[in-house]
Amino acid sequence: MDVTLMNWLAVGVGTVAAFGLGMLWFGPLMFGKAWATGSHDISPPASPPMAAMVVQFFGILLLALVVGMTETNEAIMTAVGAILAVAFVVAGMDLFSQKSGRATLVDAGYIVAAGAVMILAQGVL
Numbered sequence: 001m002d003v004t005l006m007n008w009l010a011v012g013v014g015t016v017a018a019f020g021l022g023m024l025w026f027g028p029l030m031f032g033k034a035w036a037t038g039s040h041d042i043s044p045p046a047s048p049p050m051a052a053m054v055v056q057f058f059g060i061l062l063l064a065l066v067v068g069m070t071e072t073n074e075a076i077m078t079a080v081g082a083i084l085a086v087a088f089v090v091a092g093m094d095l096f097s098q099k100s101g102r103a104t105l106v107d108a109g110y111i112v113a114a115g116a117v118m119i120l121a122q123g124v125l
Helices: 008-025 032-038 050-072 076-096 101-124
Strands: none
Touching: 008 050, 008 101, 032 101, 050 076, 050 101, 076 101
C-alpha cells in the first residue's frame, strides 16, 4: 500500500474527534457515572490519569490508521470488521474482569462510536 495515498487529514481528524468523544462518553454528562459504578465503583482520580490517556490516544490513532488504510484500498468493510473485533475483545475483557453489563456496553459502545467517527472523517474529508 502506498501510504502517500492515505487521507492523513482524515486520520488526524478522526483520531482527535474520537479521542474527544471518549472524554465526553466517559464524562459525567454521558455514561461516566454508570460506567464508574459498573467498573467496581471506581472514583474519579485527583488528577487526570496521564498514562492511561496516552495509551488510549495511541490505540485510537492506530485504529484510525487501520480505517484510513482500508478506505485507501476501498475496503472499508474491513475497518468495520476491525472495529467490531476490538469492541468484542474489550467486552470480553470487561466481562472477564466482572464489570457490569452496563459498564461493558459503555466500553464496547465507545469503540463502535469512535470507529463510526473515524469512518465519517474518511467520508467527509
